[in-house]
Amino acid sequence: MLEYTEKVLEHFRNPRNVGKIEDADGVGKVGNPMCGDVMVIYIKVKDEKIVDCKFQTFGCAAAIATSSMVTELVKGKDINEALNITNKTVADALDGLPAIKYHCSLLAEQGIRAAIEDYRKKKGSDD
């Protein structure tokens, strides 16, 4: 079994913010070309602030843990702040990932960006 940190295991076994947001303001669906995993991130935005964030992930323990962590990290953040979150931020928040699992944390970064992009697109067409 891979050497995961306690934090990764904890988030993997008790993932936060699992599920869909039915009336989400932005949805980001990203896939991992490396191994075929899929992550969907839903955000609810109010006054350019992410007030809620949920995820669904089909992937390994690292993918689930990074999804869970990224939802925690962006909640309550300004959109622009959220855009500063990189895969490294997420991995660091989990006390690191095994080298072979770094690509999984990319999904989390891309997922949140895709959700924000989607939100902006929708907002643009609303106005």
Place this chain on the structure above:
Amino acid sequence: MIYMDYNATTPTDERVLEEMLPYFSQEYGNPSSIYSLAQRARNAVEQARERVAKLLNADPREIIFTSGGTEADNFALKGVAYANQDKGKHIITSQIEHHAVLNACKFLEKQGFPVTYLPVDRWGVVDIEALEKSITPQTILISIMLANNEVGTIQPIKIIAEIAKKHGVYFHTDAVQGVGKIPVDVNDLGVDLLSLSAHKFYGPKGVGALYVRRGVRILPFINGGEQEKGRRAGTENVPGIVGLGKAAELAQREMEEEEKRVKKLRDKLEQKLVQKIPEIIVNGHPQKRLFNTLSICVKYVEGESMLMNLDKEGICASSGSACTSASLEPSHVLLAMGIPPEVAHGSLRFSLGKFNREADVEKVSEVLPPIVEELRRVSPFWEG
């Protein structure tokens, strides 16, 4: 702990270990030396050779000890390829072979030996028609595994051997997953070369053998001293070889009973999981399958995450998911069987053996359904 990964490796049987022990620090003679200490080691190696030969219904002179299954496979493929290149260079194998065979073939391809990788059907059975069609006058070797390590499907080895014989082509089978589990008789099967590995049937790691039918043209694989009649140089791994011999002897005596017992457990596990978990697929041939192997695909979830949760409950199993492999590619076996990559992603293999009991089956079938349910709750594809 519940160990259900016997196709990966098995614990060394206590009786095997006991027979090996003196050969480390008491009977440590080099079998090539003259004195009686060495003679005793030589005798022990020859007794082991007889035991292995007996298990396979072969002649002891046809058994060459190796460092394991991978070496035996490499020896067979490269040894036959290079010894027979005056006749031709074409090799036929299948898409579902173990990497020991597949990567030896890829190596040979780079050395100018064209290789045909035969497709399999959805059960993982090699396409016999395609096999016969792919034989050309240049074909020198066919290598098809006896039983697949991931899904357990058993190949029609006898039929393939007949075809090979008809065309005057050598036939090697990687029987690493078969020997010691099910009866394997080289004469009944009609194979020319066969690989086996001790640690797959309660022998030690680091030792195996290649059966080479008398008269088969093969080059030595490791050059050096005169050990193994010059076909495989290097001081013999005496304790390991003794262990392999003992494991062969025990297997021969006990495999029938063991098959009956373990098959019941495997079938029960299969039945329970199919009953309790919606949308799972059982992989491999429904009948022609190793009695101890249960490979399933659990849709909408990924294998590594299931393994992690099983491990937490003390259950050892394996998966062909891309996320569990260093190459990040899903199992080539499942893909060759036509299973879509996202389904192969959710593959789990339970391979049972000697120390599994009814209670283990109960525990696994209790523990897995909620694990799957929880992971499906997280999955974007599950609409349950």
